[in-house]
Amino acid sequence: MSLYEHFRKDEHPFIDQVTDWLETVENEYRTKLTDFLDPRQQFIVTSLTGQGSAVRCAFFGGADKAERRRALLYPDYIEPEKSLFELAAFELDFPSKFVRMTHPQVLGALLSLGLKRGKFGDIMISSNAVQFVTCADTADYVEQHFREAGRAPVLPKRIELSELKLPDEETTDVQVTVSSLRLDTVTSELYRLSRAKTKPLIQQEKVKVNWKITDDPSFRIEEGDMISVRGMGRCKIVALGGTTRKGNTVLKAEKIGSSS
Structure with missing residues (x-):
């Protein structure tokens, strides 16, 4: 094989x-x-x-x-x-009293520096801090050039890895019955959206499967897949259960509150 x-x-x-x-x-x-x-x-x-x-x-x-x-x-x-993993960590100094920083804003600003996604680890946003991790060989460049995110001025300050604060994510067990394992069908059931709303979300590249944008509504979902819809959180497919009398599939998932 x-x-x-x-x-x-x-x-x-x-x-x-x-x-x-x-x-x-x-x-x-x-x-x-x-x-x-x-x-x-x-x-x-x-x-x-x-x-x-x-x-x-x-x-x-x-x-x-x-x-x-x-x-x-x-x-x-x-x-x-x-x-040996050669990591660097940063916390952003920005006008937090007037600006609410989001994950897409920070990621978009980092990518606009001309660096690829693989150079950045988690972006951690909590009520009182915005932190992120980079490869050590790009840290100096980020420190010198990262000055704006979401139209707000920012100043990255290096911190120790021990100072990183990973936000807690709320999880909820979900069980749904789906007529097929197509992405649009599964997403519609998991997020309680109509098929008419789900298909455009996928085609507009607002849905990811396993951290990759997937714009094909017929994409087949498998056990272990992670689905995320922009602004609606993520769902991990925990298990594909048996079938009902009507031939539908019982699907067990874990819904995670925040999106990445």
Whole structure:
């Protein structure tokens, strides 16, 4: 059985990249540190470094519960330390009395600096702080050039990783019955939206599956997928249950309050 059969077609290029990383570590006896990976990418890396591999992997994103994390691939005789992940953390100084900073504003401003998404980890927004994590090799550039977000002036100040404050996310168990596993059908049931409203949201690129924009309403959802709708939070598909007498599928999910 081909390795690719376990993953979606659009994930095959990333699988090829991970395979190259593993071969480099194994053949050259050195570590490989990746940019920040989303949880789905982390799952793929973990799957490819399973039993029998001479290469090990570890993940760290600045805090124990960080969602986006860098992967360190290393020979099995090396003991990974947190310093090897080369991270930097920032807190934004901005006129918080007059401005409410949002995740899309901060992310959009960071990307406008000309850096790719993989250079940034979690963006943490709480009632009294806006913090984010970057790769150490881009920290100086961010510190020098990041001056505006959401049309408000900002000043990034470096902080210790121990000062990061991950916001608590409220979760709710949800069970719905769906007529098919199409993205528009599942999203409609999970978010209690009409199909007429759901399809345009998907086509307007406001829906993500596994942290990737997915604009195809017929995209097939699988167990373990994370669906997010802009401004409406996220839902993780925990299990695909049995079928009803009418042939519908029972779907169990975990709804997460905040979106990323």
